[in-house]
Amino acid sequence: MxxxxxxxxxxxxxxxxxxxxxxxxxxxxxxxRKIEIDSKEIDYIRLSSLELIASEIELNKTHGNVAELGVFRGDFSKYINKLFPERKLYLFDTFEGFDIKDIKIDIEKNYSSNHRGQFLNTDIELVMGKMLYPEQCIIRRGYFPGTAIGLEEQFALVSIDTDLYSPIYEGLKYFYPRLAQGGYIMIHDYNNNIYKGAKTAVRQFCSENKVSYVPLSDLGGTVVITK
Structure with a gap:
């Protein structure tokens, strides 16, 4: 467009x-502009929304580090890293694609028809090679939330992009209580019919915790939670 x-x-x-x-x-x-975004970028609205959120976080002096759960090849993480050069960026991913436990839940509930072996074409070296400030990045490889054990942090911004119901719900359960006042969580695929579990996870968590969210008109149907 x-x-x-x-x-x-x-x-x-x-x-x-x-x-x-x-x-x-x-x-x-x-x-x-804090970052240059190609107007032909596949999801310009998502990236420009991230840029505006980053500006609000800095303007309001919201404390905390930043994180992404569901990194894949680092194409969104690299913008988080660039926008928050003075904050630690925690990168949570299996770096081995979907976990079979999460796939089974999605299939049983008819949320999606994913299979083991998707999103395998990535590795840590590839991701880190895209980071402008790699010294600020902390890799947490493995199955979440186990990879967060022992981590004592508050967060100003979190991106959740794990596609499937269970890791999205677990991500919200973990990160929302640790979200700083004035912080944001961006959840990808809420309005993506390929991953119906994303909407279920967000709606369930927000209903249980009386949390509101705002949908974006980006390609993946992101929603944003703030505190």
Missing amino acids: NKIFNFDKFGLFSEISIEQFYLCNMTLNGRN
């Missing part, structure tokens, strides 16, 4: 370039 429509002086639609309106027209508002 590279066009949007606007009303002209006659009340008719006129076609204009969407580039003028990227990220709330930051240039005209006198705001500097």
